Amino acid sequence: MADEEGxxxxxxxxxxxxxxxxxxxxxxxMRHEVVELVVGMCEKFSSNYETCARMIKDxxxxxxxxxxxxxxxxxxxxxxxxxTENILYIFFGGNMAIVxxxxx
Numbered sequence: 296m297a298d299e300e301g302x303x304x305x306x307x308x309x310x311x312x313x314x315x316x317x318x319x320x321x322x323x324x325m326r327h328e329v330v331e332l333v334v335g336m337c338e339k340f341s342s343n344y345e346t347c348a349r350m351i352k353d354x355x356x357x358x359x360x361x362x363x364x365x366x367x368x369x370x371x372x373x374x375x376x377x378x379t380e381n382i383l384y385i386f387f388g389g390n391m392a393i394v395x396x397x398x399x
Contacts, residue, residue, distance in 0.1 A: 316330065349365075
């Protein structure tokens with residue numbers, strides 16, 4: 296019985312109900328603003344990752360200049376070249392990951 300309980304607890308996933316910034320080299324003020332934007336769009340378009348990514352990209356292009364790229368999804372890897380101080384990798388809502396970066 297104890298082994299079954301231990302196995303069940305070992306299988307549990309950690310679900311974050313808050314945004315977890317995994318990596319960013321953005322300045323503090325910009326990062327806070329971008330995290331708020333990402334969280335808002337992810338909550339609004341939680342069922343459609345493509346629309347969520349498009350809305351984040353469009354807003355970032357208008358606010359911080361063009362050439363932003365956004366990936367929203369689950370279970371992906373990435374390696375990108377980007378402008379210094381212009382990348383954010385964040386987890387939100389459990390298993391949703393968002394990476395956005397700027398390159399010119």
